[in-house]
Amino acid sequence: MDLKGKVAIVTGSGRGLGLAYAEALAAAGAAVVVNDVGQEAVDAAVERLTRAGGRAAGVVAAVGDTPAADELVATAVERFGRLDVLVTNAGILRDRVLWKMTDDDFDAVVRVHLRGTFTCARAAAVRMREQGTGGRIVLISSPAGQRGNFGQANYAAAKAGIVAMARTWALELARAGITVNAVVPVAATEMTRTIPAFAPVIEEAERTGRPLPGWLRKDEGLGTVEDVAGLITFLASDASADVTGQAIGIGGDRLALWTHPQEKAVAVKDGGWSAEAIAAQWSTGVGAQPETYGIPAPKAPQGTGGMR
Secondary structure (H helix, E strand, C coil): CCCCCCEEEECCCCCHHHHHHHHHHHHCCCEEEEEECCHHHHHHHHHHHHHCCCEEEEEECCECEHHHHHHHHHHHHHHHCCCCEEEECCCCCCCECHHHCCHHHHHHHHHHHHHHHHHHHHHHHHHHHHHCCCEEEEEECCHHHHHCCCCEHHHHHHHHHHHHHHHHHHHHHHHHCEEEEEEEECECCCCHHHCCCCHHHHHHHHHHCCCCCHHHHHHHCCECHHHHHHHHHHHHCHHHCCCCCCEEEEECCEEEECCCCCCCCCCCCCCCCCHHHHHHHCCCCCCCCCCCCCCCCCCCCCCCCCCC
16 A cells, blocks of 8 residues: 555644554555644644654644645645645543433534534545545544434434445545545554443553454454554545545445435335324334344453453
């Protein structure tokens, strides 16, 4: 994956998954604009990339509104001459169950994840279309956006919306040669530590100093941040020119393509459906095999002894 001559922006790249994405893109030859809300995190990320032989610039900004997005694109152009790749990774959590979630809890998460993805992608698309040489937009979603997760209505709604935007923008930007895909990563990070399904396993691995077990990497697709970065590099490269409008999962030893929503079961009745008619056929007809919801808790195979 040779990205020499390409310029990338990675939002929320001061630490965690975002930093892993930035490092992978830089290692493949791209110049990278890193971003975070804190000067210390940005400076450390820039130093880390340049010390490894890469080219990097930093922007301290809270992703969400248009000025931050415009500054990121302007920095890429001013420092490196162009923009070829955008990875929208910035995010925050404000986890609460529905009856305890405040307006501010909801708005803050939607502003960073959903609005921030929109403003950054719009600014990047404008620049890429002006250049006339195509581009790559990679939006970061989450399993919570695909399946829902307890206490994360704001986060799940935003991440589901991000996948919907990827499909829409893939249509709108196809003629300009710009691909748009959503990545659904799973990795042991500060954010996944808050997810009840994964928190105990991550905490035990950190407490014991052992790597995450093979069954977890294979069956649940949970691994390190570095395990996810290869997909970002692929989607940023010329090798992915024909890949667009997709939601792609990666984590641990697993790589997966998520299905797009589609009708699972259909029944047709002349004259339409009354409430009584729906009730009469639901459990044996359309509703006979209802969909699951929520992120399943990891289950160690029998005999593995949990983390062993």
